[in-house]
Amino acid sequence: MTRRPMPLDGPRIVRGVGFVVDPDGEATKAERPAVAVCRCDASARKPWCDGTHKLLARRAKD
């Protein structure tokens, strides 16, 4: 039973990768064993999550 569900547009946790490659072929080095990859497309630090999906969720509610 999950009480703290991952938001739908929240990041995907990816483990054990050396690089993340975006659709344009640009590679970013993963500096930590587990990384959070942006799925809302609004992060200012793509490919990484920077929490912006939460602002989007807040704005959608208002």
Place this chain on the structure above:
Amino acid sequence: MKLPSPRGPLSRAVVDYLRDPEARAIGLPADLPTDLDTEDRELALWVMYELFYRGFDDVDDDAEWDPALLALRNRLEAETETRLRQEWAASDRPRSFEDLIESYSDAPSTAAFVRRQATADDVRDVLKQMSVYHLKESDPQAFLVPRLESAPKALFMELQFDEFGDGDPERVHTVLFASAMRAAGLDDTYGAYVDDATAETLAISNAMSMLCLRRRLRFAGMGHFAAFEATSSLPCKDWVRGLTRLGFDEDVIRYFDEHVEADAVHEQLVRTVCDRMTGGDPALEDEIVFGAFVCMELESRSAAAHLADEAAA
């Protein structure tokens, strides 16, 4: 670190007791007052907890397990826990983890102050307060590890490994914070600013120690940590913008910059740690949310007090 300056009868009794072997032979005063000034009380507790982290240069290491101090700590912790549970019971905040932390999204925020209007000296004042906890960042939660079952433990260690530098001593978060302190022109010595710490700052540090050192409270301890991590990425972005606006050195910015990405990972990991700890048990779930409330409430009180001081200055 040396013992801090006492701020009232209780912290004076504790400091004198620790400093003077003869006083220890006599014992702590029997009737220490219970209707205590908060600052005095929080400092006394902070000193007793610190014996479990780094200790004090001027105190015998065995004082950590001194029965008279443990008895006093038990009494103060019981009072603290009762008060926090009463506040939670009386609070009209939402009872689910996500809704609870979201309900604080418009609470007073030091990060928003730093982003918009803080001066460089204001920032240094905030960093001094933060240093009371951030120079031992994630150390309280390390005490939770042996109290966890395997499933949450394995995931929690992934998070802690990142807090402790992913195997690189230069990337340990306390080391990054110490670099930030130095680059901001501050003393990075552990405990250097405890005499400047407000009651609210000490209360934040003490709540973490209580929830993480007392095994019975481990669910609240993890809930507290989960709330802390889940409300870190966006404020750290505010910090980066404020520090950049004020022209702070790269090493100051780096600490907060690292936390935007790190805590975006950690908040997802720690959510699952909490799920694995409770297995959906409603009573355990309530404890997680209680811990989250303690985190959010004490942080927002500290920010409110700090912003009020800044407004008055």
